[in-house]
Amino acid sequence: MRKPRWLWKTSIATLCIVLIGFIVFVWLFPMKLTNPATDPGIDQTLRGIITERYQTLNIPDFEMDDIVHKEWTNDGVIVFYTKNYGQLAEKYADLNLEYWKKTVLGWKWVTGGSYQYSSFNKLKQDKGLIIEYVPGTGTDRYGKLPIVYGESFDPDVVNIELTDKQTLNKQVAKMIPIQDGRTIWFARFSISNETNIEIKGKDETGKTAVLSMLEA
Template identity: 25%
Template sequence: MHIPIGKTAEEAIQQFRNNDNSLHIIHQEPLDGGIILFKQKSSQENNSNLQMEYARKIIFGWKWAWGGGYSIGESSQFTSAMDYMSIPELSHISTPFPMLFGHILDPAIQRVTVEFEGNEKRVLAEAKLVEVGPESIIWFVSLPSSATIPYEIKGFNDKGELVTHKQMDDPNGMGSMVLEER
């Protein structure tokens, strides 16, 4: 497979994704010799979608390295508080993966953590929350390569109370989480 090189990270990703202009960049995060671009389709009602792409800086420019995304339609049975996706580590390329990311859809969630087994002990990773528009917040956390499944995603309110959680047993998993009944 030929992976094109671009003058910018965005150009490299556009070329790799065959110039798909249906997604627009909502956040850029420099990370590990490269940059992560978070992208989203606009004007999709009752739908949560997020794309994450990682491009690395190389001697001749930028090159797409890894990425993925999700689209989750809103169910009439419940209202999602947050959604998530896991991108696994690549064994042959230096990347900031595994990584979990998603949208916070309920303003009650003020903090997100991910717990996992790593080097024979339980580890807690704090997610970064970024406001990307009016009432729109994304979250993401890069995990060490020693992190092993299961991952436990936890959402907390402004009082530090656990309001949602989900155990992930699939390193390629995605889904939605609802607020727990009080």
């Protein structure tokens, strides 16, 4: 006995809805089946997807220098890397941050930030402190990945402490030495509207060597 035409159409429509729902699910939600952090070729993979994204944005002259740090999250990775600017009269100080989510269908770009300074030697001479902020991915600037990050050029600074002057919430940043004697730092730190963040760079004795503010 043949099935009615309407039953076939209903079955096909249901199958399509289920398939679309599955595709949306695996794209939006992280993949828990494997741990990409254990993949020995993960740096090459990340280089590839980041370069491909720049090509998609019609930025053909992009060339990555080094991936200087990877910070793994529950559903992806925050990639810190530098760019290759070729032979320049003066060395640049740059840092790029991108948050990529791992899904069943592959890697999905979420957000990112960067800075670039053309006078690396002057930053070292001034013992400067670079501060940047990437807000959370939610519409309220919270959600995933609110992060304060930057770089310290003062060799005496061994600890960077962030304090929300409104809530008095404190957090110690993670500091990571990279190439050329540079030290980058970052902290997952939410910033509400009209909030000032006090950032102290402290030496081994706990004395404040550098003090700066970040205004929301």
